[in-house]
Amino acid sequence: MNHPIIKIDRLQKDYSVKIKQSFWKNAFFPKYKAISAVNDISFYIDRGESVALLGPNGAGKTTTMKMLSGLLYPTSGKVDVLGFFPFDRKNEYLKRIGLVMGNRSGLAWDLTPNQNFELAKKIYGISDHDFLERVGRLTEMLDVEKFLDKQVRKLSLGERMKLELVASLLHNPEILFLDEPTIGLDIISKQRIRSFLRDIQRESRITLLLTSHDMDDVEKVSDRVIVINHGQIVFDDSMPKLLRNYQDKKYLTLVLTETVTSKVIEKFGKIVDKKPLSYTIEISKSGQSKTIADIMENLPVDDIDIIHVPLEEIIADMFTGKPS
Amino acid sequence: MKLSEYRSILKQRFEIVQASCLFAFRKEVAYAGNNWAGVISATAYTLSMLLFVNIIFGNTKQIAGYSHNDMLLYFYVAQLTYFTNWYLSMINIHELTVDVNQGHLDMVLTKPVPALFYLTSRNIGGFRFFVEAFPPTLAIVFSINWPALSISPTNLVYGIFIFIFGAISLHVFEFLAALPVFWLGESENIVDLAGFIGAGSGSMIPLEGFSRPLQFALGTIIPVLISTAFTASAVLGKTSSRFLFLWAFIIALIAVIIRKLAWNFAIKNYTSASS
Numbered sequence: 001m002n003h004p005i006i007k008i009d010r011l012q013k014d015y016s017v018k019i020k021q022s023f024w025k026n027a028f029f030p031k032y033k034a035i036s037a038v039n040d041i042s043f044y045i046d047r048g049e050s051v052a053l054l055g056p057n058g059a060g061k062t063t064t065m066k067m068l069s070g071l072l073y074p075t076s077g078k079v080d081v082l083g084f085f086p087f088d089r090k091n092e093y094l095k096r097i098g099l100v101m102g103n104r105s106g107l108a109w110d111l112t113p114n115q116n117f118e119l120a121k122k123i124y125g126i127s128d129h130d131f132l133e134r135v136g137r138l139t140e141m142l143d144v145e146k147f148l149d150k151q152v153r154k155l156s157l158g159e160r161m162k163l164e165l166v167a168s169l170l171h172n173p174e175i176l177f178l179d180e181p182t183i184g185l186d187i188i189s190k191q192r193i194r195s196f197l198r199d200i201q202r203e204s205r206i207t208l209l210l211t212s213h214d215m216d217d218v219e220k221v222s223d224r225v226i227v228i229n230h231g232q233i234v235f236d237d238s239m240p241k242l243l244r245n246y247q248d249k250k251y252l253t254l255v256l257t258e259t260v261t262s263k264v265i266e267k268f269g270k271i272v273d274k275k276p277l278s279y280t281i282e283i284s285k286s287g288q289s290k291t292i293a294d295i296m297e298n299l300p301v302d303d304i305d306i307i308h309v310p311l312e313e314i315i316a317d318m319f320t321g322k323p324s
Numbered sequence: 325m326k327l328s329e330y331r332s333i334l335k336q337r338f339e340i341v342q343a344s345c346l347f348a349f350r351k352e353v354a355y356a357g358n359n360w361a362g363v364i365s366a367t368a369y370t371l372s373m374l375l376f377v378n379i380i381f382g383n384t385k386q387i388a389g390y391s392h393n394d395m396l397l398y399f400y401v402a403q404l405t406y407f408t409n410w411y412l413s414m415i416n417i418h419e420l421t422v423d424v425n426q427g428h429l430d431m432v433l434t435k436p437v438p439a440l441f442y443l444t445s446r447n448i449g450g451f452r453f454f455v456e457a458f459p460p461t462l463a464i465v466f467s468i469n470w471p472a473l474s475i476s477p478t479n480l481v482y483g484i485f486i487f488i489f490g491a492i493s494l495h496v497f498e499f500l501a502a503l504p505v506f507w508l509g510e511s512e513n514i515v516d517l518a519g520f521i522g523a524g525s526g527s528m529i530p531l532e533g534f535s536r537p538l539q540f541a542l543g544t545i546i547p548v549l550i551s552t553a554f555t556a557s558a559v560l561g562k563t564s565s566r567f568l569f570l571w572a573f574i575i576a577l578i579a580v581i582i583r584k585l586a587w588n589f590a591i592k593n594y595t596s597a598s599s
Contacts, residue, residue, distance in 0.1 A: 015595060066596055071430050073592050094436035106431040108347070110354045115347070122343035123435055151354070 004044035005175065005207060006068060011077035013038040013063050037063040039231030040077070045224075047174070048205040050198075052212065052222035056319050060231040061211045062179055068209065069099050069177050082174065095124060098168035102180035106164055107152045113163045114148045117170060124171035131170065138166040142196055158189030165193065169200065178210045182217050194220040215311035229319050242314060250288055251310075253280045254295065255303040268295055277302075282309075340437055344446045352451040362456045366407075370460030373399060374467055388533035389562060393469050395530075398556040400464045402527035405491065405551040407457040409523040411449035413495040414515075417502045419447055421512050424505045430596055440587045444499065475559055482569045483559035489569075489576035490551025494522045496579035497547055499586075506590040527552040532562060547575050 016032040025031075038060040045051050053061040066072040067079055070086035070093070079086055084093040100106075107116045114135075121131045139145045142162040147155055155163065161181065168176060178197070182190040198221055201208050210221055218225065218239075225242050227235035235242065252269065256277045265271055268291055269281035283291045288306070295301060352359065377399060381392035390398060420443050423429040433439055501518035505511040526548030531539060534549070542549040550572045558565035 066430070069430075069434055071433055071596050072594065089433065089439065091436040094434055097434065099431070099434045101430060104427055104431055108351065110351045111347070115350055119343055119347050122339060123437055 003047065005047045005082050006043075006045035006209070007078070007080040008044070008064075008068075009042050009078040010040050011038055011042070011064070011067065011079060012036060012040055012075045013060070013067060013072060014075040036060075036231045038067070038074075038228075041228065041231070041233050042077075043226055043233065043236055045207060045209065047207055048201075049224060050201050050208040050210070050222045051224045051226060052210045052218040053226050053228060054211070054218065054315055055228035059228045061228050064228065065177050065179055065209060065211055069097060070094070095171060096174045098171070098173035098176045100161075100164050100168045100176065100178050100181050102161065102183035105152070105160065106167055107160065109153045110151065112149045112151055113144075113155075113166070116152065116163075116167060117148075120167055120170050126171055130172075134170050134172070135166070138169055139163075141199065142166065142192060158185050161185060161189065162193065162196075165196065172204070173206065175207045175209065178208060178212075180212055181210070182212065182214055190214070190216065197221045215315065219311055227315060227318055234318055243308070243311075248285045249309045250283050250285050251280050251307045252283050252291070252295075253305040253307065254278065254299065254301055255305075257300040257302045260299060264299070268299075337438070337441055340442055341445055341448070344442070345448050345450055348447045348449060349451050351447075352449060359452060359455060362452060363459060366456045367460045367463070370403065370463055374463065388530045390530050390532070390560075393472050394556075394560055396464060396468045397473060397560065398530055398552070400461065400468065401487070401556045401559075402552045403457075403461055403464060404487070405494070405527050405555075406523045407453055407461070408491050409494055409498075409519070409551075411453040411457075412491070413444070413498060414519055414523075415447045415449055416444050417495075417498050417515055418512065420444075421502050421505045421510070421515060424594070425510055427596055429594070433591075433594075439591070440584065444495070474561065476561065479559050479561050479565045482565035483555045486558050486565075486569055486572040487551055487555040489572035490547070490549075490554060492576040493547035493550050493572070493579045494526075496583045497522055499583055503586055503590045506593055506595075521546065522548040529553070530562075531557040543571060544575055547579065550575065 014034040014036050017035050018026065019031040019033055020026075021029075021031060037058075041060075041064065053064060055061045063072065067074050068081055068086055070089045073087045082093060082096055084090055086093065107113060108119075117131070117135055120126070126134075135148075136145075139148065142165065144159060144162045144166065147159050147163065152160060152163070165181070181197075182193055185193070194217060197208060197210075200206060201221075208221065210217065212218055222239060224238050225235065226233055251272060253273075254265075256279070259277065260279075262271060262274065262279075265279045265281060269283040271279055272282050273280035292304065292306075295304070374396075377392070377395055380387065381395065385391065387395065420429075423432065423443075432443060435442070498515060498518045501514045502511050504514055526542065531549060531553035534542065534553075539549065543554065554563075554568045554572055557563045558568045
């Protein structure tokens with residue numbers, strides 16, 4: 001039986017923001033109003049789960065993650081992670097979690113990764129044997145052994161990010177919080193990081209909580225998706241369930257040999273993308289064979305490609321409130 | 325709390341300081357060329373101050389009851405205050421403001437270390453303290469006519485403690501100046517102002533040169549006179565060293581308590597920079 005290790009109940013976080021006034025009033029008598037970054041959200045996460053927190057910018061996902069990792073004090077509600085109130089930041093708690101932020105560096109800029117890892121070894125009280133084994137294993141998995149003695153400031157973003165991940169896992173945490181871990185990385189680095197996260201999650205049953213705007217991260221790394229919008233949860237279920245609502249939809253990309261008007265293409269399905277000599281249309285899965293046959297018969301088709309509705313669009317529909 | 329728990333806390337803090345010193349040392353030596361500029365600038369400042377003191381005392385025998393030789397000792401303590409304050413306190417405080425401003429504090433707060441202790445001790449510039457402070461202070465040491473000073477061992481011991489308490493109080497004063505960063509998002513200039521008042525102007529005039537109300541204000545509310553002016557006065561026996569010791573001790577104790585309370589308040593209001 002699974003036991004939740006992250007329990008959030010009616011969590012709320014308000015910030016004070018300045019109300020716009022005249023320059024002098026603003027300078028000497030500023031007025032503030034409270035806005036909710038996270039508004040009355042509740043969820044549980046079991047040990048070993050890999051969960052993605054999704055939402056548009058400002059939805060409250062990073063704020064939620066920061067409250068879970070003990071960085072922010074909640075305005076109201078209950079948070080329990082591994083039996084601790086995170087904001088107490090007890091050493092016993094902090095030793096059991098890890099945090100990686102795509103646009104923050106936990107590694108000292110002027111030192112080498114090895115020197116940074118040695119400091120972490122002292123802080124977390126890692127034994128020599130475990131330290132050497134983990135550094136060896138993790139750097140090998142991410143193929144970054146050769147950068148261990150290079151100054152961090154001289155590493156590329158991708159190399160640095162992989163070494164940030166190594167640093168965050170040296171103490172073998174039970175929960176790893178990942179805030180946009182692949183932001184700004186090239187596709188090769190992204191793929192490497194995604195497969196690394198999946199591998200360590202399966203191997204060590206670590207619980208992953210991820211925020212990302214890259215839907216490929218979510219699809220490859222997470223089993224469960226929590227969608228937050230305007231500080232509230234609008235979806236919380238498994239990835240297949242999220243996709244199920246869109247299972248009857250397919251996207252068909254047509255590459256044509258000569259120009260055809262949009263009006264003609266619209267007869268076969270709703271146009272979702274248009275380029276010179278190429279259209280992407282939305283069709284139903286059940287009528288897929290017939291539609292393709294009709295297209296082949298009536299249009300000058302050079303190539304045809306069938307794809308699932310991208311996760312980005314599913315999420316975007318949720319944010320805009322469009323029916324699936 | 326049991327004695328064993330205290331021992332384990334002390335042990336952990338000692339290990340943090342040990343690791344941080346090594347960490348800071350590696351950072352300091354990563355840019356060797358930069359260190360030479362520090363040595364030259366500190367030496368140039370000291371030599372110009374020595375010249376200034378000589379010129380001032382060319383026309384007068386005493387200032388605020390301090391002879392030329394007393395003033396050199398005063399200047400020596402002032403320099404020690406400056407170097408101690410800069411390398412043990414200000415570097416960490418500046419780094420704290422940058423970390424809060426840019427959100428890097430997030431990465432520190434999730435480490436299993438006592439955050440306040442770690443943040444104010446992680447960058448002890450031991451190497452630079454040694455290489456930059458040693459040559460200039462040596463120049464002052466050789467300028468002082470030591471046999472001519474009447475320093476009793478008791479006053480010297482009191483003086484050392486007063487200096488330590490003064491350094492603590494000054495650190496807290498500057499630390500409090502950094503905390504508005506939690507609300508304003510930036511406080512570098514406030515910290516610089518506190519540093520200027522403290523290790524700068526607070527070390528320019530001997531204690532006896534101030535009126536009583538100013539002695540009180542600058543020894544309590546803005547405790548910038550303790551590490552230099554109180555110490556020099558106590559060592560030279562110009563004011564009761566026991567009285568100054570007690571004063572400095574009480575202020576340092578209150579300062580440490582205020583530091584903890586202010587930190588708890590600030591960290592509860594930490595909003596973390598957007599990411």
